[in-house]
Amino acid sequence: MIDRNSPVTEDELHAYVDDEIAADRRGAVEAWLASHPEDAARVAQWRAQADAIRARYGMLASEPVPARFDLDKLTRGARSWRTVAAAAVIVAFLAGGVVGWMARGASAAAPSRFDTFTTQALDAHRVYVVEVRHPVEVTGAERPHLVQWLSKRLDYELRIPDLEPSGLKLVGGRLLPGPFGPAALCMYEGPSGERFTIYYARTDSPQTAMRYRAADRFAALYWVEHGLAYVVSGPAERERLLNVAQAAYDQIDKSPPQARP
Amino acid sequence: MGGFRQGIESAIPALRRYARALTRNVELADDLVQDTLVRALRSEHLFHGGDIRSWLYTILTNLNRNRLRALARRPALQAIDDNDAPETAGPEAGARDIERALASLVEDQRTALLLVVLEGLTYREVAEVQGVPIGTVMSRLARARMQIKAYLDGERPALRRIK
Numbered sequence: 001m002i003d004r005n006s007p008v009t010e011d012e013l014h015a016y017v018d019d020e021i022a023a024d025r026r027g028a029v030e031a032w033l034a035s036h037p038e039d040a041a042r043v044a045q046w047r048a049q050a051d052a053i054r055a056r057y058g059m060l061a062s063e064p065v066p067a068r069f070d071l072d073k074l075t076r077g078a079r080s081w082r083t084v085a086a087a088a089v090i091v092a093f094l095a096g097g098v099v100g101w102m103a104r105g106a107s108a109a110a111p112s113r114f115d116t117f118t119t120q121a122l123d124a125h126r127v128y129v130v131e132v133r134h135p136v137e138v139t140g141a142e143r144p145h146l147v148q149w150l151s152k153r154l155d156y157e158l159r160i161p162d163l164e165p166s167g168l169k170l171v172g173g174r175l176l177p178g179p180f181g182p183a184a185l186c187m188y189e190g191p192s193g194e195r196f197t198i199y200y201a202r203t204d205s206p207q208t209a210m211r212y213r214a215a216d217r218f219a220a221l222y223w224v225e226h227g228l229a230y231v232v233s234g235p236a237e238r239e240r241l242l243n244v245a246q247a248a249y250d251q252i253d254k255s256p257p258q259a260r261p
Numbered sequence: 262m263g264g265f266r267q268g269i270e271s272a273i274p275a276l277r278r279y280a281r282a283l284t285r286n287v288e289l290a291d292d293l294v295q296d297t298l299v300r301a302l303r304s305e306h307l308f309h310g311g312d313i314r315s316w317l318y319t320i321l322t323n324l325n326r327n328r329l330r331a332l333a334r335r336p337a338l339q340a341i342d343d344n345d346a347p348e349t350a351g352p353e354a355g356a357r358d359i360e361r362a363l364a365s366l367v368e369d370q371r372t373a374l375l376l377v378v379l380e381g382l383t384y385r386e387v388a389e390v391q392g393v394p395i396g397t398v399m400s401r402l403a404r405a406r407m408q409i410k411a412y413l414d415g416e417r418p419a420l421r422r423i424k
Contacts, residue, residue, distance in 0.1 A: 011399050020384055046406050050378040052359040057282040057379055061274040075302050183323055191272055191323050
């Protein structure tokens with residue numbers, strides 16, 4: 001048997017406040033508090049803290065639940081490319097800090113194409129997005145010529161997506177020296193001047209899921225499909241970048257490009 | 262199956278409340294809740310019965326911890342609440358005070374305190390969510406309460422920890 005009059009511990013005071021006190025000790029705690037004003041004051045303070053927290057945040061649970069939390073939508077999405085990529089990005093973001101989770105595995109195995117291409121793409125992005133007068137070599141007004149020229153140099157039928165639905169105008173493109181031959185960089189511009197680029201380079205690495213990488217103010221999403229590596233770079237704003245990359249991916253995916261025969 | 266989804270669905274309001282108090286940022290909180298839901302829905306096979314709410318709190322708590330770790334590794338600039346702003350009177354000020362007091366806590370202490378006082382979890386449930394013995398939960402709780410009192414009494418730390 002526990003002595004009803006044994007001294008009350010600090011743990012018991014907390015348990016008392018949180019309604020976790022054993023029934024047979026409640027009386028002892030109450031008696032203790034009656035004769036120990038300092039402890040009674042502490043208990044009162046803890047209760048006041050809890051009340052303040054509940055007053056501040058409690059009503060949030062009665063807010064209507066926004067549509068984004070619709071479970072059917074979240075499940076449906078989980079099967080589509082979008083959410084798989086979104087999840088990958090989120091995981092990368094959460095787990096990786098700078099370089100995504102998949103990159104860790106990949107780079108442990110071999111010098112990673114992911115590192116090589118995203119470094120190149122982000123470097124090019126950083127250099128050219130600040131250009132006012134000469135951001136590109138061929139402007140978006142000459143789209144057919146741009147596609148033809150870059151496709152010829154990369155020896156690959158490039159798809160340069162139309163991102164106007166995402167609010168991005170094609171500024172144009174340029175040729176870059178890549179790590180394994182020529183690479184291409186297409187630039188897009190949003191209404192407030194924010195710029196995104198898509199980097200293209202031939203690669204022998206197999207198809208991959210999207211991978212995320214952040215570097216300073218910029219971030220990049222990388223994937224490989226049909227022998228071409230794509231890196232979409234832009235301001236380090238996860239959601240927006242993902243949306244842009246999705247839009248680009250969807251268009252490219254609709255008419256998969258091919259290496260020239 | 263139906264019970265699983267229903268269980269998740271009915272926990273959303275509480276998860277939002279918890280995430281909001283944990284992060285003190287509306288957008289961040291809802292992102293965290295969405296990530297939690299997506300992960301839970303994909304991990305149904307990992308759920309071996311028990312209290313679905315505790316399980317969701319565990320996922321959310323871990324995601325938040327990972328988020329903070331990732332932030333800590335990056336030399337990113339984070340908005341720090343303007344501690345020097347003049348205090349105004351009224352209930353608004355009270356709400357801000359408790360918000361800042363919570364912000365001054367170490368993450369594990371804040372989590373323990375919020376799970377107990379806001380979410381109404383038992384000490385045992387909090388121990389499971391945090392993956393620590395009950396004694397650890399209790400000492401986190403005690404330290405959290407002490408720190409909040411010190412903060413509200415005006416003993417604000419001279420140097421704010423920069424996360």
